[in-house]
Amino acid sequence: MKNLKLILAYDGTAYHGFQRQANALTVQQVVEERLARIFGHKITLTGAARTDAGVHAYGQVVNFYTGGSIPVERIPAAAQGLLPRDIVVCSAEEVDADFHARYNAKSKIYQYKIYTGPIADPFLRNYAWHITRPLCVDTMDRVVSQVKGTHDFSAFRAAGSAPVNPVRTILDAACRNNGSMIEIMFWGTGFLYHMVRNLVGTLIDVGTGKITVDDFAAILAAKDRNAAGMTAPPQGLFLQRIFY
């Protein structure tokens, strides 16, 4: 048996997230079904990250076991012939038998995009959060710097989520203007469920002046989800890259 690692890019618009669900179409289900046709046996993927409905990926990583003999370098092209065009296998390689896409991930980069043009852009409707209120990017960047390091992120975890250890380490974070787009980047060793989207929602409150930089620090310190802002919508979020 070989253990194969694939990097996937997908437009999450049409899917109920990455992870297989009983009654909803997910990226995992589609990829497993199409790979099964290529390899001639049932495929069970291990995904590195769950992405929610509407969230996108440039660099999702999965692994699976196969006894199939298809040369690994041919997998991307073979998959492209079978997958819908909103899912792409970017690369495939054979890895050690004990490689596990989720457990071995050392860090991940997420990016969140905010479109600030005065009028909605029909081509960005599924790929950015459209905000027309003025946002102070410099202030937002100062706040984003505050989350670097190791913190208890309870204030930014999904309400009612499983009681896992809420301490996470953010290696780098930045917020910058790129034309009419604000791009917010988080590079961390791990993320709580909805953590990036909850951080972005609260960051917007700082950008509009609804709360101050000190307020943000107090929310983080208080570990109180109710004090933080809204959950930013999914379509602005991109899983960029996973490091091993």
Added chain:
Amino acid sequence: MKNLKLILAYDGTAYHGFQRQANALTVQQVVEERLARIFGHKITLTGAARTDAGVHAYGQVVNFYTGGSIPVERIPAAAQGLLPRDIVVCSAEEVDADFHARYNAKSKIYQYKIYTGPIADPFLRNYAWHITRPLCVDTMDRVVSQVKGTHDFSAFRAAGSAPVNPVRTILDAACRNNGSMIEIMFWGTGFLYHMVRNLVGTLIDVGTGKITVDDFAAILAAKDRNAAGMTAPPQGLFLQRIFY
């Protein structure tokens, strides 16, 4: 009665082109139906340009007559509340009673996008033609320059299209690299049906070296559609702007 001019942007992916059809969903039908709800009476749009199924617009222009009293500056926001998110009313203004979006158009700019990355990008599947064969952009730009001026474009008109005067004037045209994207721009006083997509298809034959720059000149001069290349797929084409 007032004559109103709107600028529309739309993602053409989900529509069978701009112009109303009996048995297929078009941009015109959707906009007319939604505007009818805003104005309280039937709306008949005059569109400046037909765009085909899958072709996009940043600057389609339409006009229509209404006795309605809604302030013109409120129309974009009112439309945004009713239109699907793949169609946007960018601006609205009252114009002279005899303004006609199609007959008064002096020139139009179209852009065609070709994605040249080695692997398909799921986010560009509906917004560019993906070509992985090497393309010489400098040679393509030299060819594009040849179409500037007034020519008989019979070689690049749709086969079997209505026998209109095939002479058109191209005011400017250019082909440039923008990262992994090749952007081809045509600014002309008018275009034959499928003319831009037929020009692009033949241009690709020059870019790959299948035909030479001189071959292209001969095809244009020969006015023979059968000598030209394929019709480029619709998803790379954008109606950028219309001048009056």
